[in-house]
Amino acid sequence: MSDPTPTRLPERPGEIIDRTRQVSFTFNGEIYPAHPGDTIASALSAAGVRTFSRSFKYHRPRGLLCGAGHCPNCLVQVGDEPNVRSCQRAVEQDMDVNPQNAWPSLDQDVMSLAGLGDRFMPVGFYYKTFMKPSQLWPHYEQALRNAAGLGVVDQGTPWGAYDKQYLHGDVAVIGGGPSGISAALEAAEAGANVLLFDNGPQLGGHLRWRSDSDDTSRKDLLEKVQSARIEVYTDTDVLGWYQDNWLAAVRGDRLFKARAKAIVFATGTIEVPTLFDNNDLPGILLGSAVQRLLNLYGVAPGRRVVVVTANRHGWDLAADLLAAGVELAAIVDERRTRDHPASVDLAAAGVPIYNGSALTGARGRKAVSAAVISEIDDSGNPIGPGRVLSCDTIALSTGWEPALDLLYTAGGKSVYQENRAEMSVDPVPDGLYVAGSANGADLLQARVEDGRVAGRLAAAHLELTEPPPQQELDKLALELSKEERRTSDRISAPDGKKRFVCFCEDVTDVDVDTAIAEGYDSVELLKRYSTISMGPCQGKMCSVNALRLCSRIKGQSVQETGRTTSRPPTTPVYLGVLAGQNMEPVQVSSIHDWHLDRGASMMVAGLWLRPEHYGDATAEVNNVRNRVGLIDVSPLGKFQLTGPGAPDLLERLYINQWRNLRKGRVRYGVMCNDEGVVLDDGVCARVDDDTWYLSTTSTGAGTAFQWIQWWLQSGWGGNVHLTDMTEIYSAFNLAGPHSREVLRKLTKRDLGNKAFPYMRIRRTRVAGVSCRVWRIGFTGELSYEIHVPSSAGLHVWEALMEAGGEFGIAPFGVEAQRVLRLEKGHLIVGQDTDAMSDPLGADMAWAVKLEKPDFLGKRSLERISVDGPHQRLVGFEMTRKHIVPEEGLQIVKPQENGKLNIIGWISSSRFSPTLKKSIGLCWLPSDIGSEPGATFTIYQDGRLEEARVHHGPFFDPGGERLKS
Amino acid sequence: MPESSIKLSPLHEIARDLEATFTDVDHWRMPERFAGVEIETTSATTGVVLFDETAKGRIQVEGDASDTVLTSAFTLPNLEVGAGTHHDGTNVVRLRQDLFYLSVPPGAEAETIEKVRAQANGSLVTATDITDGRTAIRVIGPDAPTLMSKVCGLDFSEPSFPDGHARQSSVARTNQLIIRNDLGGNPAYSLVGSRSLGAYLWSVLMEAGAEWDIRPIGRSAHHELEKSTT
């Protein structure tokens, strides 16, 4: 039987897999072994799998490239989860892993076999090809979505559990490598509370997997972290900086919202690939990916490796490979010097070494089978015939790009350092610091020292310590400037070969060349046209190469070319993580469960859940008209004004008069804003000399409270206090001809018309509980609105229901209430009025007391009153009695040319079971609305329906029932 | 007021569904026990628990002279806004220059209001019993600060939010008064907010606390924890 893990090496020092245990998972339908600690990518690599998925546009085979969670090449589907970075996701027993963008199979993909590649899909192909005819776009879109895209979203995936957490610290350090740890320790030492974020499973950064430092440095740093005041967040991606040092970070299914007074960006570097022919073939890996495979998972990247480099890291890598027993086909170094300590051993081991040479191409059909190298001149251009080296792996260690995206989003300005061929940030915004390899430090000691200085500067920013002396800063800057260059800026001119600049979006150097030739020659335009740097890695793998290529084509410097704007998130994030735990506040009354137990159908009103009906709204209407009903109106706004200044305040807030209202009496009131627009309405009672109790609409309660509070705090607050009583009292409306008889059973108060007439309020014990009882009537029936302390709400409600049993009491919901009020012609603010409605037009002219010295809206209403309102809110009834026009429908006036002019709208409409006809409220031009019986036309579903103007209540116009 | 307990917390149905046993507290029917006193106290001292303290009396005192009036009515130190003090079973917290929040033992509301009014001496000081309009949930346990940081943007670390202090903030998208009132050496926070939102807030806290096996505790366990404080 063949070895299932042919490239798994003997145990390596520092590896993180548990070789004593084994798990298995499936990939592409086949079972693979792994050890706990393996990632999907390391386990597949150990099994010799090279191709993980296919590319986004051309469906080219792709395999492990960066091994650091940046590039798109190793994205796979895990179960129902698409776009999983296989180099980051730990293997679990029975995990079902599948390739992406491959159909019918990874090996035999139709799109790639059909050759629908770059020949037919050049840059801008979508824009050029699918513009016309526009009607066909939906079909194009469907076809494109099937062909392109990343993974498959399963609509049936169950709701995940996501949440958020707020973090606070003095100093946040992003990056837990040697410089980040060093910065965190220094800041903590100075007394700062430190938050330390790292995207790896353990702190240490490159010390975990690179062998250019011994493990004691890492252990030493980790021990110090444990004993310091540092909150460590590993496996955490910081994906955005926002104003006032607000960081968004993600660990698993949790979003952290972290705030810090100072931030150290020790974000490290990202290894980037170079451009050469067929540079996307599986088997081409970045050097850091190879070192991760070797040193964390004990996996050889292949059997025969060509190391391509331009710095010391390639030699470190070659030494690692040699020590691990992996065959080296060659070391190819752009530089002409050979001064790395390992070069002697490597040469002695017979490894061919090519200095002053570069990689110009890779060969192979589904994976690398050879590397093509060539000598280069001083400008980096190939000279001579070139050489073909047989190999199955190419390890690229030619350049690093400081990971500065977060710092750019925080306002840092990019500067291209020609001598280092890297970006840096200058100036760095106040309170933000960059350290370590992100700041250009390469050697371990320099990184540690640079981190320490950044930590000290951050603590000094908080005045916890003194900043380092200037000589120290100068010395460090000098040391850093002496460091060896680590990045190659060699770039070839586009020549028609297949060289991918952007792996995420399948953009080649020819595409960039074409786009620039077509006029998209600024980097921002180029990005949008070619989609370069717009893929899942957000340009981490491609933007610097794109800039170099662009500047070469345009013959200008990289700095002149400029870079595109960085925006968060800097790494992909699940929408569920951004949504977090479901937090949709819901308000319920004190008898909510009673409603549910009685089968109420609940409706949402603002944040409140209210019973819409209990099965039959029409029966509920009839019961109120003929017997007695009980409705829960707890959401009504209820405010108390206390103090001798209350009447003055009310006179200013309402359009009505209040000063003359006597104790125990109730008046209907309307509030307007200063433009004379109706804000809210309700009843207001004078409870005693200096105490007033008012109610507002349910949905407008919060706004009304803020409105009154605003005026109180703006100078009208003398001698008056406002208290929100909305939640303190539950409110029930007992309505119907038998309501007095029901209430009489529960109270000793005289409820007779003389002792307790209409529009009065009384403090009354109901079922033993002290309540405020109003005699008012929105439904048009004799009714009592009982405001009961909420904790005793259920007790009083049940007592009323029980007492009403012999009178046929039944609960009624919002729907029945809406019909009942419409039969009385009462408007609902917000339903029958809008942001333009004034009380003169809304049939409330009787309430407007323009003779008052002043009130909110007076000036506007005075103006309107000169000519009268243009529109009026009036009642209407339908000519065809059973037709109920939908609320919101337009009222039209047919023109001679057959067209319809819109002249008004329906604000409320219902079929009245009492009147046996369809009635409603509508807005009409004043000339039509002022004329009772005038007919007008409603446009409904392509038909014209006739209706007639009605003034006043439809039912009981004299109000005998509610005053009975 | 009838003899029987007719006052119910907005969390009553939740406790009933959890098969809590109940007890009467000054006309309130409140949960006595859920899983058992020992389990409940252990959770409170090792993880995090929720306690329904809605039955406690709550008084709001407003007015320019409220500071002077309260100082006369109770023995109060000078309180900064956001600071609080405990006196004779009454917790007093200053919410604004002219606004105080008092929490008193169940049933002591009327007497407290009377005490305040007696000191008003003609100045406009309004003392309102807001007990019925609020739900009060106490979050107790060593993991309480972390749980709070999942539902509220405030900094719950010791120096920023010390014991005895109060803050008004958004908790799970609702307005809450948060009073830190440690219990038995463990951090504790009383969340006082709209009664109608109580059940919602409780469910959010239970969900957010699932990672610590959060559980509700009844009055017995709470009493045990209080005993260990004194």
Ligand code: FES
């Ligand atoms: S390679 Fe990822 S966006 Fe270009």
